[in-house]
Amino acid sequence: MRLRVPHGATVEVYEEGRSVRPTAGGFEDGFAPLGVHVYIVRREGQ
Numbered sequence: 001m002r003l004r005v006p007h008g009a010t011v012e013v014y015e016e017g018r019s020v021r022p023t024a025g026g027f028e029d030g031f032a033p034l035g036v037h038v039y040i041v042r043r044e045g046q
Contacts, residue, residue, distance in 0.1 A: 003029075007044075008043065011027055011041050014040055
């Protein structure tokens with residue numbers, strides 16, 4: 001699954017101790033069956 005984020009944003013995966021690096025205005029992440037992730041997206045300068 002690919003999710004779009006604003007250019008220059010950072011993406012943290014809540015309670016997983018990791019970040020996802022956006023490229024070309026979005027990012028992809030893997031999911032286990034019935035898996036759930038909560039993303040915290042911060043715009044540049046926040």
